[in-house]
Amino acid sequence: MYELTINLRQRDKTPLYEQIYEYIRDEIREGRIASGEKLPSTRALSRHLDVSRSTVELAYEQLLSEGYIESQPYRGYFVSQIDGLYQIRPARAEDGARSGREPEKYPYDFTPNGVDLKSFPYNTWRKLSKECLMDDRAELFRLGCPQGEPELRRAISSYLHQARGVNCTPEQIIVGAGNDYLMMLLCAVLGSRHRVALENPTYRQAYRLFANLSCDVCTVDMDEKGMRVDELEKSGADIAFVMPSHQYPLGTVMPIRRRTELLRWADRKDGRYIIEDDYDSEFRYKGKPIPALQGYDGNGKVIYIGTFSKSIAPAIRMSYLVLPPSLCEIYRKRWEFISSTVSKVDQLILQKFIEEGYYERHLNKMRALYRSRHDVLLSELKDMGGDFAISGENAGVHLLLRFQDGRSEEELIRLAVAKGVKVYGLSGYDVDGTQNTEDAVILLGYANLDENRIREAVRLLKEAWYG
Amino acid sequence: MYELTINLRQRDKTPLYEQIYEYIRDEIREGRIASGEKLPSTRALSRHLDVSRSTVELAYEQLLSEGYIESQPYRGYFVSQIDGLYQIRPARAEDGARSGREPEKYPYDFTPNGVDLKSFPYNTWRKLSKECLMDDRAELFRLGCPQGEPELRRAISSYLHQARGVNCTPEQIIVGAGNDYLMMLLCAVLGSRHRVALENPTYRQAYRLFANLSCDVCTVDMDEKGMRVDELEKSGADIAFVMPSHQYPLGTVMPIRRRTELLRWADRKDGRYIIEDDYDSEFRYKGKPIPALQGYDGNGKVIYIGTFSKSIAPAIRMSYLVLPPSLCEIYRKRWEFISSTVSKVDQLILQKFIEEGYYERHLNKMRALYRSRHDVLLSELKDMGGDFAISGENAGVHLLLRFQDGRSEEELIRLAVAKGVKVYGLSGYDVDGTQNTEDAVILLGYANLDENRIREAVRLLKEAWYG
Numbered sequence: 001m002y003e004l005t006i007n008l009r010q011r012d013k014t015p016l017y018e019q020i021y022e023y024i025r026d027e028i029r030e031g032r033i034a035s036g037e038k039l040p041s042t043r044a045l046s047r048h049l050d051v052s053r054s055t056v057e058l059a060y061e062q063l064l065s066e067g068y069i070e071s072q073p074y075r076g077y078f079v080s081q082i083d084g085l086y087q088i089r090p091a092r093a094e095d096g097a098r099s100g101r102e103p104e105k106y107p108y109d110f111t112p113n114g115v116d117l118k119s120f121p122y123n124t125w126r127k128l129s130k131e132c133l134m135d136d137r138a139e140l141f142r143l144g145c146p147q148g149e150p151e152l153r154r155a156i157s158s159y160l161h162q163a164r165g166v167n168c169t170p171e172q173i174i175v176g177a178g179n180d181y182l183m184m185l186l187c188a189v190l191g192s193r194h195r196v197a198l199e200n201p202t203y204r205q206a207y208r209l210f211a212n213l214s215c216d217v218c219t220v221d222m223d224e225k226g227m228r229v230d231e232l233e234k235s236g237a238d239i240a241f242v243m244p245s246h247q248y249p250l251g252t253v254m255p256i257r258r259r260t261e262l263l264r265w266a267d268r269k270d271g272r273y274i275i276e277d278d279y280d281s282e283f284r285y286k287g288k289p290i291p292a293l294q295g296y297d298g299n300g301k302v303i304y305i306g307t308f309s310k311s312i313a314p315a316i317r318m319s320y321l322v323l324p325p326s327l328c329e330i331y332r333k334r335w336e337f338i339s340s341t342v343s344k345v346d347q348l349i350l351q352k353f354i355e356e357g358y359y360e361r362h363l364n365k366m367r368a369l370y371r372s373r374h375d376v377l378l379s380e381l382k383d384m385g386g387d388f389a390i391s392g393e394n395a396g397v398h399l400l401l402r403f404q405d406g407r408s409e410e411e412l413i414r415l416a417v418a419k420g421v422k423v424y425g426l427s428g429y430d431v432d433g434t435q436n437t438e439d440a441v442i443l444l445g446y447a448n449l450d451e452n453r454i455r456e457a458v459r460l461l462k463e464a465w466y467g
Numbered sequence: 468m469y470e471l472t473i474n475l476r477q478r479d480k481t482p483l484y485e486q487i488y489e490y491i492r493d494e495i496r497e498g499r500i501a502s503g504e505k506l507p508s509t510r511a512l513s514r515h516l517d518v519s520r521s522t523v524e525l526a527y528e529q530l531l532s533e534g535y536i537e538s539q540p541y542r543g544y545f546v547s548q549i550d551g552l553y554q555i556r557p558a559r560a561e562d563g564a565r566s567g568r569e570p571e572k573y574p575y576d577f578t579p580n581g582v583d584l585k586s587f588p589y590n591t592w593r594k595l596s597k598e599c600l601m602d603d604r605a606e607l608f609r610l611g612c613p614q615g616e617p618e619l620r621r622a623i624s625s626y627l628h629q630a631r632g633v634n635c636t637p638e639q640i641i642v643g644a645g646n647d648y649l650m651m652l653l654c655a656v657l658g659s660r661h662r663v664a665l666e667n668p669t670y671r672q673a674y675r676l677f678a679n680l681s682c683d684v685c686t687v688d689m690d691e692k693g694m695r696v697d698e699l700e701k702s703g704a705d706i707a708f709v710m711p712s713h714q715y716p717l718g719t720v721m722p723i724r725r726r727t728e729l730l731r732w733a734d735r736k737d738g739r740y741i742i743e744d745d746y747d748s749e750f751r752y753k754g755k756p757i758p759a760l761q762g763y764d765g766n767g768k769v770i771y772i773g774t775f776s777k778s779i780a781p782a783i784r785m786s787y788l789v790l791p792p793s794l795c796e797i798y799r800k801r802w803e804f805i806s807s808t809v810s811k812v813d814q815l816i817l818q819k820f821i822e823e824g825y826y827e828r829h830l831n832k833m834r835a836l837y838r839s840r841h842d843v844l845l846s847e848l849k850d851m852g853g854d855f856a857i858s859g860e861n862a863g864v865h866l867l868l869r870f871q872d873g874r875s876e877e878e879l880i881r882l883a884v885a886k887g888v889k890v891y892g893l894s895g896y897d898v899d900g901t902q903n904t905e906d907a908v909i910l911l912g913y914a915n916l917d918e919n920r921i922r923e924a925v926r927l928l929k930e931a932w933y934g
Contacts, residue, residue, distance in 0.1 A: 018755060062754035065861070067692070067722020082724045117605035126600045133593045138584035141780035177644045177784075177808035184651055184805075192681060205804060212801055214659060225534070255534020257549045287529035288485065313608035315811040317644075334679055337672060338651075341644035341808050344782040394532070 004040060006049060016051050020059035028068050028079055035081040039069060106422035108457035112249060112398035114447035119369060120313050124358050125349065132348045144344045146336050148175025148320070152351040156320055159354055164281060165291035166304055168322045174331070177317040177341035179277075179307050180209060185338070186303065186321060187213045189331050190239065190273070197237035199227050201429030203248050206241055206277065208431075215239075219432050222247075226254035229261040238272045240265070245281040245290040249429045249443055251392020251400060259293050266301035273324075275303045280310045282363050284395040285371050300324030308350065310397075311363060318342055318350055370397055373446040373454060380458040386466060388442075398445035400426065409440040415464040421457050471507060473516060483518055487526035495535050495546055502548040506536060573889035575924035579716060579865035581914035586836060587780050591825050592816065599815045611811045613803050615642025615787070619818040623787055626821055631748060632758035633771055635789045641798070644784045644808035646744075646774050647676060652805070653770065653788060654680045656798050657706065657740070664704035666694050668896030670715050673708055673744065675898075682706075686899050689714075693721035696728040705739045707732070712748040712757040716896045716910055718859020718867065726760050733768035740791075742770045747777045749830050751862040752838050767791030775817065777864075778830060785809055785817055837864055840913040840921060847925040853933060855909075865912035867893065876907040882931040888924050 006023045008016055027033045039045075042060060046053040060077055063069045069077045132140070147153065153170035160166035176182040183206065196210045200219035211217045220231045220240075227242055240262065244254035254262075266272040276293045284290065294304040304322035323331060353359050378393060381401070393399040403412060409425035416423045426441035446454060473490045475483055494500045506512075509527060513520040527544055530536045536544045599607070614620065620637035627633035643649040650673065663677045667686035677684045687698045687707075694709055707729065711721035721729075733739040743760045751757065761771040771789035779785075790798060820826050845860060848868070860866040870879065876892035883890045893908035913921060 021755070058754055065720055065754060066757055067720075067724055067726070080722065080724055082727055117608050118603075120603075120605065120608050122600070122603040126597075129596060129600060130593075133589070133596060136585075136587075136589040138587065141584050141587050141782045143776075143781035177648070177810075178806050180805045181644070181648060181808050184655070188651070188680065208804055213655065253532055253534075255547065257534055257547055259534075260549055287525060287532060288488070290533055309610075314610035314806075315608045317806075317808060317810045337675055338647045339645050339781075339784075341648050341784060343644075343784045343810075343813060346810060346813070 004045060008049060017055045017058035020056060021062045024063060025068055033079050035079050037079045039077040041076055107420035108453060108460065109422040109448060110424065110444040111448060112424055112443045112445035114397060114445050115310060115314055116369060116447050117313060119366060121358060121362050128349045128352045132345055140344050144340050146338060146340050148173065148340055148342065149344060149347045152347045155351050155354040163289065164278065165295035166322060167295055172322050172328055174321045174323065175342055175347065176319055176321065179305060179319045181341055182305060182319050182321045183209050184213065185335065187215065189327055189335055194239050195237040196239040196241060197232055197235050198241045199247060200431055200434055201249055201426060202431055203277065204429060204431055219434060224252065225258040226252050229265050232265060239275060241275045241277065243277045243279065244293045245278055246395045248279065249426060251396060253290055259296055263297055263301060267299050272301065273303055274301055275305065278304060278306045280396050282311045283367055283370050283397060285374055286394045294322060300326055303327065318346065370447060373449065373451055376451045376454050377444065377446050380455055384458060384462045397447035398443050401442045401444065403440040407440055409442065412440055412442055412465060416461055419460040419464040421460050421464065471512060475516060484522045484525035487523060488529045491530060492535055500546050502546050504546045506544040508543055574887040575920060575927065576889040576915060577891065577911040577913065578915060579891055579910045579912035581864060581912050582777060582781055583836060583914050584780060586833060588825060588829050595816045595819045599812055607811050611807050613805060613807050615640065615807055615809065616811060616814045619814045622818050622821040630756065631745065632762035633789060634762055639789050639795055641788045641790065642809055642814065643786055643788065646772060646786045647672065648808055649772060649786050649788045650676050651680065652802065654682065656794055656802055661706050662704040663706040663708060664699055664702050665708045666714060667898055667901055668716055668893060669898055670744065671896060671898055686901060691719065692725040693719050696732050699732055706742060708742045708744065710744045710746065711760045712745055713862045715746065716893060718863060720757055726763055730764055730768060734766055739768065740770055741768055742772065745771060745773045747863050749778045750834055750837050750864060752841055753861045761789065767793055770794065783813065785813065837914060840916065840918055843918045843921050844911065844913050847922055851925060851929045864914035865910050868909045868911065870907040874907055876909065879907055879909055879932060883928055886927040886931040888927050888931065
């Protein structure tokens, strides 16, 4: 029998039983006690170590639970047979491989993906958040409906009907933690063996998502009305991903005729669908908002996806999918078991935010704010008198400058950056390298810059480009 | 030229330009104005309707933006050619197809998936939530790190190291909105063409997820030590999904030797991985917690997944994945572009909850609470004196009763339900119908019932089963 001499630290904060357990465990691990060897009885060891018998029993029980020793009735405890027991070696990833990567900062940044967060309704959000957590409501922390809470879905469906002309019931809506997740879920619902057509240039994130989720992805040429339906038909795709109300990044609005053609394309074959990404339709500076394509769809061919990232804040992580009835059915049968990805508290805050009229007020405020930035940027650009054409300026939070003076995008960007102004080239949205790059096209997003900073930045751009 | 006689409602809250726009749009949609037809000039129409010219201009601009009309320089406005324009037909899903489905309620429910929410730390959560939202911090609403905020990942990695013996850096952790989402992400990272082996019986949600995500799924027999590694080898699987610290639903603890064999199996071939679902290891009533398998893994073969659903609350939607370095690399290259699924506010609350010691205190409180329920249930069951063996009782929040009196699971459940007590059968976890069903095994979860209710429920069970 193995003689255990354990140096117990009486004043240590590790309990005695744990010290005994750890000692024996390490002896076994390091092969100093061979397998099959008998351990002292709990009575013998407790006398030997001068501790209570229950302390030794606890240590042995732990060793038993973890499988280091085995108990044989009437015979005692024996070391288990553990051949080549693995050494504990910490598994370490290369630290900081990328963790510290920070995006470069520029004095003026015309990012087309900006959201003005100075205007985030902090007080309201705090107030609603406090209200939601007021009582000890266990209900709020129980697992909720996989599609999102019915009350929130009701609020979204009624908002969508009024503001976007979307026709749907709350049962068709799935609330999820951001567009990326919802697109993953959608790909799962649609199943594999699809060919997805996107416009080019397009939203790079969507292209990459489809491609990585092993869909067969292709791009289809656009004209000034949006995706060309004849080309779409030729492409062999059965899913078309479009942004009819405000194409990103070109800002194109798809006219009613093209919409009709697109819907007809989808109707011609079973299993064809149109994904309508309505990412920033809230912001339009001329007339009424353009209604969503979904509202024209009589045959359940349009999958609508919208988000609160642009209209409230990117970090709240709430988006929604509106599925046509045929896909709702597949979702219910095969995917409803997937739990919701948004916490109930957050869903309740958002529901109150919409129902109590805060969302509409916030949108009005943001629309006014962005409009005045938009107006200042447009008038400053016109005063600049450069040799470029402006487009995509009726909606969203960015516009495009098309240069035809022979200078490349790269050069124009480099000149601007040298003055501390970050601008973006359209070629960054050319997802498969098929775009004509003769013209240099620069994107200017204005959501993140106030009017004075826009004036200063355009002055710097003038210096940069026209010296 | 088409004569437009529009009955304008001067006192209506719909602006005049919108009334004009809607009227003309509907005329075009319904084919009452043919394509190619010329509209009156803005001047003529404004005189005809007795409204300002800019009102008509606004209406025309909206029709132009949406593509209902076209403008020809010096000639005027013409109705676009829109063949077979779709009727707007609301796309309605069958209402209430399932929306109203409520789980049945029983006076006593021994669900094995319970979490006691009466003990949720409401005050602390409120306090932390208020603290996090205190200042107008735009940073908190900007898009965060796709993996989860570095500070939260640091807190989780240090907790995992201390409490679970998991060795990892914060760079290996991905925070996500629940296990289901993280498993979807993991399947994406692993890529297709895998054969996944699960124990049987097992966690149904995991089985279904793998199967639906078009993995090739199989089950591997268990013995009293857990998944049989010889069977695993024969199965041809390259991914093994296990719960070594507390198998669900059987409650088996995988001993060190089986763990070693499993790690060796993974080491024998490139591309083999073990997924360790450590779902409720926080609750153990005998000795110390069983350390995680991940801590024994020296070769980067274990993918660890943990959740705060069981230990805090299901609806907070926060889980985490610990990837070995090889998979971290694939994640960074191909999947890091997917935005985080958890809001930054929620991440900050959880981070403070862990760092400020609340999590540990909460776990201690819950452990004590569940332990006393566990003790009461065990002693009541022993007093019942029925002909069953109790197992899986050292950890988690449920135990199993194995009957050998010839009665079926179905019968035992029916008898209990007749007395108002809902109990669960093991066969519900038999994911592919390969289990021996000779013994009737009943699961009793006690997280949701306080001690008095447990006493009452066991009394009713005794009446139900032994009259």
